[in-house]
Amino acid sequence: xxxxxxxxxxxxxxxxxxxxxxxxxKKYKILILVRxxxxxxxxxxxxxxxxxxxxxNNQNLNLAKIKNNSTLLHLAWEGLPNYNSKSHLKNxxxxxxxxxxxxxxxxxxxxxxxxxxxxYGLLEGMQNTSQDVFPTTYYAKAKVxxxxxxxxxxxxxxxxFKWLRLYYTWGKYQQEDTLFSQxxxxxxxxxxxxxxSKGDQLRDYIPISTMIRKIIKTVNIPEDGVYNICSEKPxxxxxxxxxxxxxxxxxxxxxxxxxxxxxxxxxNFWGKSNI
Numbered sequence: 001x002x003x004x005x006x007x008x009x010x011x012x013x014x015x016x017x018x019x020x021x022x023x024x025x026k027k028y029k030i031l032i033l034v035r036x037x038x039x040x041x042x043x044x045x046x047x048x049x050x051x052x053x054x055x056x057n058n059q060n061l062n063l064a065k066i067k068n069n070s071t072l073l074h075l076a077w078e079g080l081p082n083y084n085s086k087s088h089l090k091n092x093x094x095x096x097x098x099x100x101x102x103x104x105x106x107x108x109x110x111x112x113x114x115x116x117x118x119x120y121g122l123l124e125g126m127q128n129t130s131q132d133v134f135p136t137t138y139y140a141k142a143k144v145x146x147x148x149x150x151x152x153x154x155x156x157x158x159x160x161f162k163w164l165r166l167y168y169t170w171g172k173y174q175q176e177d178t179l180f181s182q183x184x185x186x187x188x189x190x191x192x193x194x195x196x197s198k199g200d201q202l203r204d205y206i207p208i209s210t211m212i213r214k215i216i217k218t219v220n221i222p223e224d225g226v227y228n229i230c231s232e233k234p235x236x237x238x239x240x241x242x243x244x245x246x247x248x249x250x251x252x253x254x255x256x257x258x259x260x261x262x263x264x265x266x267x268n269f270w271g272k273s274n275i
Contacts, residue, residue: 004027004028004029005028005029005031005067005069005070005071006023006028006029006030006031006070006071006072006073006219007031007032007033007066007070007071007072007073007107007108008020008030008031008032008033008072008073008075009032009033009034009054009072009073009074009075009076010074010075010076010077011032011033011034011040011051011075012034012036012039012040013075013076014173014174014175014208015075015114015166015169015208015211015212015215016032016075017040017043017172017173018171018172018173018208018209018212019073019075019212019215019216020032020043020045020049021043021044021045022212022213022216023216024045024048024049026216030048030049030050031049031050031051031052031065031066031070032049032050032051032052033051033052033054033061033076034051034052034053034054035053035054035055036053037051037053050065052065052066056076056078056091056094056095056098057094059094059097059098059101061098061101063101063102063105063107066102066107067107068106068107068109069106069107069108069109069110070107070108070109070110071108071109071110071111071112071219072099072102072108072110072111072112073112073215073219074095074099074111074112074113074114075114076095077091077114078091079091079139080139081175081177081178083118083137083138083139083140083264084137084138084139084264085138085139086138087138088137088138088139088141088142089138089141089142089145091142091146092142092145092146092149095146096146096149096150096153099111099150099153100153103153103157103159104157108159109158109159109160110159110160110162110219111150111159111160111161111162112162112164112215112218112219113146113147113150113161113162113163113164114164114166115143115144115147115163115164115165115166115226116139116140116143116165116166117165117166117167117168117204117228117230117269117271118135118136118137118139118140118143118264118265119133119135119140119143119144119165120133120134120135120165120269121133121134121135121136121140121266122134122136122265122266123266123269124266124267124268124269125268125269125270126232126269126270126271126272127228127269127270127271127272128228128271128272128274129165129226129227129228129272129274136264137264147163150163154224160221160222160223160224161224162218162221162224162225162226162227163225163226163227164215164218164227164229165226165227165228165229165230165271166211166229167203167204167205167206167228167229167230167231167270167271168203168204168205168206169205169206169207169208169211170205170207170208170244171207171208171209172208174208179196179237179241180241180244182194183241183244183245184244184248186252187245187248187250187252191252192252192253193252193253193254193255194241194245194252194253194254194255195255195258195259196237196238196241196254196255196256196258196259197237197256197257197258197259197260197261198238198256198257198261199236199237199238199239199241199254199256200236200237200238201236201237201261201267201268202234202235202236202267202268202269202270203234203235203236203237203240203269203270204230204231204232204233204234204235204269204270204271205231205235205240206229206230206231210231211229214227214229214275215229217275218275225274227274227275228271228272228273228274228275229271229275230270230271230272230273231270231271231273232270232271232272232273233270234268234269234270238254238256241254242254
């Protein structure tokens with residue numbers, strides 16, 4: 001397993017923007033596959049990585065730039081944050097075609113793919129990787145389908161495969177449509193109230209810095225595995241929001257119960273950490 005060469009998809013996303021500088025600090029050589037570099041040219045680390053322009057819709061990939069037996073951190077996924085769109089299912093065929101090509105050409109020896117805690121469906125309480133999955137959203141169903149297809153790839157190909165079920169996170173570069181980006185915006189705009197659900201539901205929130213550390217740790221595990229990338233510490237959304245308000249030294253007040261609970265996830269759940 002060549003640990004020095006890492007290929008990354010989804011490089012313009014929240015996770016990758018936090019992950020890439022940490023990998024560079026650890027002296028990994030980074031190659032990103034990206035549709036456009038416009039969103040990442042501004043970062044200081046951009047001059048330290050190489051890139052190939054690539055679109056999952058046409059799959060014209062120059063394999064010559066990818067060193068044999070590299071690690072692939074596959075973060076790319078289209079269609080978020082609409083979890084219930086059937087379009088998620090279309091991602092599976094595109095992605096497995098891409099992965100199959102890289103693996104069969106011996107370009108990838110160590111495959112790390114991000115899944116989701118939504119794979120557990122409406123399972124309440126602590127969720128661990130030994131449990132069966134019962135996905136309810138099209139997003140989670142598509143991820144489970146991709147996982148199974150990669151397992152089938154292993155029947156004829158030799159490579160390490162790590163599947164990471166990501167729980168909720170927050171931090172720098174988060175998308176604007178997330179709860180905490182909206183909270184930060186409301187605080188910045190000196191709004192009097194922040195509208196949210198009742199906030200008593202328990203969730204597993206992990207700071208992005210801790211999530212990145214756990215993801216990097218999986219790079220050097222020389223075996224297959226499914227991992228919950230979580231904190232294992234349930235916290236109510238209301239408590240976490242209040243914590244951030246205190247950190248920001250804001251006087252914004254909460255308007256609880258304005259939004260209903262999400263129907264696609266259980267009221268209370270958190271992960272059992274295994275990394």
